[in-house]
Amino acid sequence: MSSRRGLLVLSWGLLGVVVAVVLAVGTLGGAEPTPAERVRSLSGQVACPTCAGQSVLYSDAGISVQIRTEIAQRVEDGQSDDQILTALAQAYGREALLTPSASGAASLAWAIPGFAAVVAIAGLAFAFWRWRPTTTEVSDEERSRVEEALREREVDGGA
Amino acid sequence: MNAIVGSAGVILGFAAAGFGAISLVVGLIWQRPALLRQSITYAGLVFAGSLASFVAMERALITRDFSIEYVAQVGSSLTPPLYNFASLWGALEGSILLWALVLAGYILLVAIKFRHRLTDPLVAWAMVTMFLVALFFFGLMVGPANPFTTWSPPVGYDGPGPDPLLQNHPLMVAHPPMLYLGYVGFTVPFAFAIAALITGRVGEGWLVETRRWTLFAWGFLTAGIILGAWWAYEVLGWGGYWGWDPVENSSLLPWLTGTAFLHSVMVQERRGMLRVWNLSLLCATFALTILGTFLTRSGVIESVHAFTTSSIGPALLGFFAVIVIASVGLIGWRGDRLRSPGSIDSPLSREGAFLANNVLFGGFAFVILLGTVFPLVVEAWNGDQLRVGEPFFERMSVPIGLALLTLMAIAPALPWRKTNVETLATRLQWPAWFGGACLLIALALGQRGLGTLAGYGLAGFAAGAAIRQVVLATRRQGWRGFVGRTNGGMIVHLGVILIAFGIIASNAGVESREFRLEIGESGVIEGHTITLVDVYQEDLPRKVRTVAAIQVDGGEIHEPAMNLFRASGRAVPTPSVRTTWTNDIALSIFPVESIDDPIGIRAVYQPLIAWLWAGGALMAIGTVLSAFPGRRRKPTDPTSAPLPERAPEGASS
Numbered sequence: 001m002s003s004r005r006g007l008l009v010l011s012w013g014l015l016g017v018v019v020a021v022v023l024a025v026g027t028l029g030g031a032e033p034t035p036a037e038r039v040r041s042l043s044g045q046v047a048c049p050t051c052a053g054q055s056v057l058y059s060d061a062g063i064s065v066q067i068r069t070e071i072a073q074r075v076e077d078g079q080s081d082d083q084i085l086t087a088l089a090q091a092y093g094r095e096a097l098l099t100p101s102a103s104g105a106a107s108l109a110w111a112i113p114g115f116a117a118v119v120a121i122a123g124l125a126f127a128f129w130r131w132r133p134t135t136t137e138v139s140d141e142e143r144s145r146v147e148e149a150l151r152e153r154e155v156d157g158g159a
Numbered sequence: 160m161n162a163i164v165g166s167a168g169v170i171l172g173f174a175a176a177g178f179g180a181i182s183l184v185v186g187l188i189w190q191r192p193a194l195l196r197q198s199i200t201y202a203g204l205v206f207a208g209s210l211a212s213f214v215a216m217e218r219a220l221i222t223r224d225f226s227i228e229y230v231a232q233v234g235s236s237l238t239p240p241l242y243n244f245a246s247l248w249g250a251l252e253g254s255i256l257l258w259a260l261v262l263a264g265y266i267l268l269v270a271i272k273f274r275h276r277l278t279d280p281l282v283a284w285a286m287v288t289m290f291l292v293a294l295f296f297f298g299l300m301v302g303p304a305n306p307f308t309t310w311s312p313p314v315g316y317d318g319p320g321p322d323p324l325l326q327n328h329p330l331m332v333a334h335p336p337m338l339y340l341g342y343v344g345f346t347v348p349f350a351f352a353i354a355a356l357i358t359g360r361v362g363e364g365w366l367v368e369t370r371r372w373t374l375f376a377w378g379f380l381t382a383g384i385i386l387g388a389w390w391a392y393e394v395l396g397w398g399g400y401w402g403w404d405p406v407e408n409s410s411l412l413p414w415l416t417g418t419a420f421l422h423s424v425m426v427q428e429r430r431g432m433l434r435v436w437n438l439s440l441l442c443a444t445f446a447l448t449i450l451g452t453f454l455t456r457s458g459v460i461e462s463v464h465a466f467t468t469s470s471i472g473p474a475l476l477g478f479f480a481v482i483v484i485a486s487v488g489l490i491g492w493r494g495d496r497l498r499s500p501g502s503i504d505s506p507l508s509r510e511g512a513f514l515a516n517n518v519l520f521g522g523f524a525f526v527i528l529l530g531t532v533f534p535l536v537v538e539a540w541n542g543d544q545l546r547v548g549e550p551f552f553e554r555m556s557v558p559i560g561l562a563l564l565t566l567m568a569i570a571p572a573l574p575w576r577k578t579n580v581e582t583l584a585t586r587l588q589w590p591a592w593f594g595g596a597c598l599l600i601a602l603a604l605g606q607r608g609l610g611t612l613a614g615y616g617l618a619g620f621a622a623g624a625a626i627r628q629v630v631l632a633t634r635r636q637g638w639r640g641f642v643g644r645t646n647g648g649m650i651v652h653l654g655v656i657l658i659a660f661g662i663i664a665s666n667a668g669v670e671s672r673e674f675r676l677e678i679g680e681s682g683v684i685e686g687h688t689i690t691l692v693d694v695y696q697e698d699l700p701r702k703v704r705t706v707a708a709i710q711v712d713g714g715e716i717h718e719p720a721m722n723l724f725r726a727s728g729r730a731v732p733t734p735s736v737r738t739t740w741t742n743d744i745a746l747s748i749f750p751v752e753s754i755d756d757p758i759g760i761r762a763v764y765q766p767l768i769a770w771l772w773a774g775g776a777l778m779a780i781g782t783v784l785s786a787f788p789g790r791r792r793k794p795t796d797p798t799s800a801p802l803p804e805r806a807p808e809g810a811s812s
Contacts, residue, residue, distance in 0.1 A: 008584055015595050019616065022595075022602050026612045040671060045550050054404075055549055058397040060732070060749065098548025100533070106545050109533050113526045113555060120518045127514065131503040 039072045042081060046071070046088055047098050055098055067092075161224050165215035165307040172208030172259060173297035175201050180290035183283050192278040198286045199277060202263075202270035205293055209256075209263040216247055216256055216306060225312040229253060235320030237701050242326035248335045249321040251456055251471070252306035257336065259296045261343040266293060269347055269372075281365060284354035285347075292346055295478050303470040320701070323724055323731040330390040334383060338410060341380025342448045345413060347372040349445035352438050356489040361496050363428050366437070370424070371786050373441075377417045378782035384410050385658075385775035396719075396732040396747035398671060398763030400771065403552040408531045409451025412524050416444040419520035425644070426510045429575060432499040435490060436517070442486035447524075449479045454531065505577035512570035519563050526555045557610055564614070564659060567621035567652055568594065571628045590627050594620025606667060614663040618656050625652040647785030654781055657774030664767035668742075671764070675757040685764040687712050687744055694754045701725060707748045707758050711737045719746045719760075743768040 033041070043057035048064040056064040056071075067088070074084045089097050100106040179201030186194025216229070220243055225231045233246045233253070247253045266289045273282045300306060325331050348369040355365040387410065392400040401407060420440040426433050453475035490497070503510050530547045537543050572586040597619025601612055628649045633640030640646055674682035676691040683689075693708040706720040717735035724731065734747035742764060749759030 005581070008581070008588065011588055012584060012591070015591055018595050019598060022598050022616075023609060023612055026602050026607050027609045036670070036672075040669070045548075047546050047548060054402065058395070058399055058402060060396075060730075093544075095544040095546055098546050099550040100545060100547050105537050105541060105543060109530065109547055109551060112529055113522075116522060116525055120522050124515060124518050128503065128506045128511065 035072075035075050038075050038081065039068070042071050042075070042084055043068050045085065045098050046092075047096050049092055049096060161215045161219035161222075162227050162307045162309045165212040165219070165227075166305075168208045168211030168213075168215060169259075169297060169300045169305075169307065170208070171211065172205045172263065173294065173301050175204035175208060176290045176293040176297055179205065180287050180294060183287045183290070187280060187283055187287070195278045195283045198283065198290075199270040199274055201290065202267045202286070205290070205297075206263040206267040208297070209260040212256060212300075212306070213247075213260045216253065217244065220244070220247060223318075225316050225318060226309050227306075228308045228310050229306045231310065231312055231316065231318050233321045234318040235701075236317050238320045238326060241329065241332060242321060245332045245335075246321040246325070248339075249325050252300070252304045254335070254339075254456075255296060255299050255304050255471075256306050257339055258343060259293065259300065261336075261339045262289075262293050262296060262346060265343060265347055266290070269350075280358045281351070281354045281360055284357045285350040288350035288353045289346055292350070295474075299471055299474060303474060319726055323722065323727075323729060324394060327731065327733060328390055328394045330386055330393065334386040334390050337379050337386055338383030341376050341378075341383050342410075342413065342451075344372065344376025344379055345417060345441070345445050345448060347376065348441050352441045353485070353489065356438065356493050359493060359496055361434055361438070361493060363431065366424055366428060373417070373421065373424075374782060374786055377414070377421055378779060380410070380414050380417065381782070382775065382779050384414060385772070385778075389772055389775075392745070392768070393734065393736060396734040396745070396761075398669070398743075398745040398765060400665075400768075403530075403549050405531050406451075406455045408527050408552075409447070409454050412451060412528055412531075413444045413447040415520050415524040415527070416440050416447060419517045419524075420444060422513045422520075423517045426513050430499075430510055432503070432510065433514075433517075434497045434499055435494075438490055438497070439486070440517075440521075442482065442490075443524075446479055446482045446486070447528075449475060449482060453479055507573065507580070507583065508577045509570065509573045509575045512566055512573050516563070516566050516570065519559055519566065523556070523559045523563075526559075527552065530555070560659070561610070561613055561617060564617035564621050564656075567655070568617060568624045571624045571649065571652070586627070587624065590620055590623025593623030593626075594618075597622075606664075608667065611663055611667040614659065618659045618663065621659075622653060622656045625649040625656065629653075642784050642787035644785050647781050647783075647787070650781030650784055651778050652781075654774045654777030654779075657770045657777060659774075661767045661770035661774060664770075665765040668766040669763065672762050674760045674762065676760055677757045680757075682760070682762070684744065684762045685742075687764065689744070689746065689760070689762055691758060691760065692716060694758055696754055705748070705751050705754060707760065709735075709746055709760065711744060711746075717746050719748050721748050721750055723750065738769050740769050742766045 040057065044055050046056045046067060048054050048056050048059040048061055048067075050061050050063050051059050054064075056067045071084060071088075074087065079087075085097060094101065100109040102110060179198060182194050182201070183198055185191070186197075216227075218224070219227050219230045220234050221240075223230065223234055223236050225234065229250070229252050233249045234243065238246065248257045266286070269289065270277070270286065273279075276282045277286075320326065351365045351369045355361050384407075387407070388400040391402070392398070417440075420437060423433050423437055423440065427437050453472060456471060456475065503514065505511060506515075530551050533547050534545055537545055568590060569583070569587065572583060572590070574582075594616045598612060598616035601615040606612060606615065626649075629640060629646060631640075632646045632649075641650065670685050672682065672684045674689075676682060678691055678694060681688050681690040688711070690710045690713070691707060692710050695706055695708075697704040697706065701724060703723045703725070704720050705723070706718050709717050709719065711717060715737065717737055719735040720733040722731045722733060723729075730750040732747045734745050736746070737744040743766075745763040745765070747761050749761070751758060
């Protein structure tokens with residue numbers, strides 16, 4: 001029993017090490033995103049001004065093609081993501097960005113889910129706390145009654 | 160002729176639903192069983208009415224009866240038969256017609272299924288609820304969304320046909336009906352929930368009776384959503400399958416609450432707990448289908464799916480309000496009876512996991528609803544225009560998705576009531592190593608990034624847990640290890656995991672390139688060579704079709720095309736996708752001035768896209784397997800924890 005338990009601990013421990021190493025290797029050595037990846041990611045954050053609810057990335061409207069080209073140009077010029085998004089917001093209006101801003105009324109879009117997460121976790125914790133198991137005393141009489149009921153059921157149902 | 164038959168059908172359905180509801184309520188209040196038994200007749204009449212109007216509309220479309228405005232709007236003499244048939248649900252009025260037909264079908268099926276129990280108040284109130292819902296939808300067609308209004312078309316009139324995007328792929332025939340079967344199907348459990356609240360029989364009886372109805376509604380909704388994603392992927396030409404468009408979101412919302420319900424219902428059946436929660440989830444699911452219809456059919460949100468602005472918005476919003484108020488009111492009224500007898504012993508138990516699952520699904524639905532309506536609320540409040548798009552939804556859904564995968568990995572190994580860490584560690588040992596192996600393979604294949612790698616690892620872990628469950632069940636029960644709710648559910652989980660792999664891999668590995676090629680030239684994307692072999696133009700009656708023949712890796716030829724519709728001047732692409740089990744290359748071409756110029760080609764490379772569709776198929780199979788009766792406990796079997804061992808003499812317990 002104890003050797004099985006030891007093996008179990010060893011197995012989980014080993015797995016923990018493997019996972020930690022893999023995640024470290026896979027995360028720390030991460031290369032910078034390539035220019036093409038940056039253009040793609042940025043295009044996904046800008047709304048196509050003339051189409052219904054699509055991002056520039058997924059639209060072939062003339063203006064979208066133009067904005068994609070502009071983004072590619074700015075990436076090539078070495079501008080940072082923030083700089084590019086700010087410039088685009090100035091050119092096409094704040095509503096051209098698909099990400100709600102972190103200030104003003106729009107920031108509620110971020111704050112409310114955060115608040116909801118806190119409430120949800122607190123609620124779950126409260127539910128489990130409220131439902132703590134209560135130890136019930138079981139008398140011998142109740143035990144025999146249960147055993148009898150189970151026996152009867154087996155006879156009835158043929159199990 | 161068509162208009163007369165159609166309108167008569169609508170009026171018949173409207174009247175039958177109205178009289179059915181009234182006579183049932185009268186029969187319930189004055190206790191006249193004879194009146195209650197008539198509900199099957201009324202159900203038959205509602206169905207006959209909706210079928211007549213459906214057939215009349217199809218006949219009008221097929222015979223190109225342009226005297227009906229709707230046909231004039233979506234019909235055309237040039238539309239191929241399949242898409243002509245499907246154009247019935249291509250615009251607002253017709254989609255309500257389809258909704259009514261599906262709803263009437265469900266009502267009739269319920270009446271037939273419960274034909275021996277029509278005098279049971281639970282069934283009768285459920286029928287009343289469904290008749291009222293039908294009354295609303297037929298009412299829409301009598302009033303603001305009448306599909307059979309007529310006009311006098313000029314001589315020789317020919318309609319524009321359905322939106323070009325809707326006549327581009329056969330999936331358009333299957334996707335909307337599937338979705339509607341799912342949406343509308345939730346009316347049945349909702350009606351029984353309302354009936355349970357009204358009759359006060361809020362125990363587990365109604366749940367068990369509507370279990371399969373809910374399951375099938377959920378299965379159809381799942382299939383509808385996945386077919387929609389597939390259609391978008393094949394037709395829209397940007398290599399994407401999910402754009403967090405308001406319409407997509409509004410189909411996902413009831414799916415999320417419905418999924419939460421399918422899980423938490425097991426806690427109620429088994430332990431009698433979470434009654435209020437389950438009723439609320441069902442009511443929310445139904446209300447969200449109506450809210451989604453409002454958002455997408457009223458024109459308040461701009462979306463690639465939105466139909467033209469219509470006057471049915473206020474009606475749908477009002478109906479939504481009625482549903483919410485009625486549900487909340489009834490639940491509040493029955494609050495005393497809804498108190499649960501049981502309690503959760505430990506977070507480390509099946510019911511604890513289901514509860515956490517519900518919080519996650521509920522939270523997921525909440526943030527998606529928030530993101531979808533937030534711009535509306537802000538605009539109504541201070542007039543600011545802002546957008547909440549893909550980046551927001553992705554940032555929200557990644558952590559929730561990872562948390563759900565974690566639960567999927569742990570929960571199947573958890574017993575009811577409680578367990579200890581050692582048991583759990585033993586049961587999860589191999590599934591966890593399976594996840595570890597997936598992680599290692601992903602790393603070896605060059606995948607990087609914390610979220611991506613964690614996703615692969617957790618999805619593998621969850622797959623291991625599901626496979627373990629299926630293996631144990633088949634070892635114990637033979638082929639029956641595949642059927643029944645628990646086992647079928649594990650097959651559904653495996654489908655979800657395939658989809659998770661597809662989503663993670665395609666998001667992490669997507670690569671898109673735009674080329675400008677002359678005939679004979681090649682471009683390279685992710686090590687795959689695409690060569691432009693030929694370009695030609697076809698002059699078709701309605702459009703000019705430019706086709707580029709492109710060879711991928713020196714093998715098969717793909718022919719993406721660009722259709723320029725003469726009437727509207729719209730350019731609609733027809734992409735072509737090279738699919739393999741490991742990766743897809745979606746090819747589309749840009750509009751061309753002249754075919755002698757170099758052709759603009761977009762190639763989008765994404766790994767594991769095929770896993771999405773395979774996962775969807777597996778989910779459908781799993782749903783069907785879940786519906787078969789497995790080796791289940793009798794509903795009357797006792798569910799109690801084993802008694803604590805009798806403490807030895809003298810020892811304290």
